[in-house]
Amino acid sequence: MNKILMDTNIYSLALRGDQDVIATLRHIEHIGFSSISIGELLSGFKGGSREKENRQELNQFLDSPRACIYAVDENTAEYYSAIIIQLKKDGTPIPTNDIWIAATAFQHGLQLYTADKHFSYIAGLLLRV
16 A cells, blocks of 8 residues: 555654655655644644754655645544544553544545554554554
8 A cells, every 4th residue: 555644653753764664655655644643743842942943844744745634524533433432342542642543544544654553453444564
């Protein structure tokens, strides 16, 4: 599959020079990014000493013709609610932001590229780990 939704941690790994992540991203035609991930990154930027530089790097990345931002909407909320119910029933909670990110992947039929193993608790989610 050449279309992904990139998890926040993958963006961070790429910026830190993880060669495996960078090599994978080079071969992806469509790199989706959730507005939830952008919020996570911006909050991290605000807490650091390089906010301006980090924002510039993020904006440059998002300006790529391969990048697409997916906003959360009412349909995303439907997927989110189904995931929450499944995770509660299975007794496998994961962070709330990650549920929103997974819901975005489901909504748009994208494979989620992540380094977080807990996404495997979500039934039916296509993962690229």
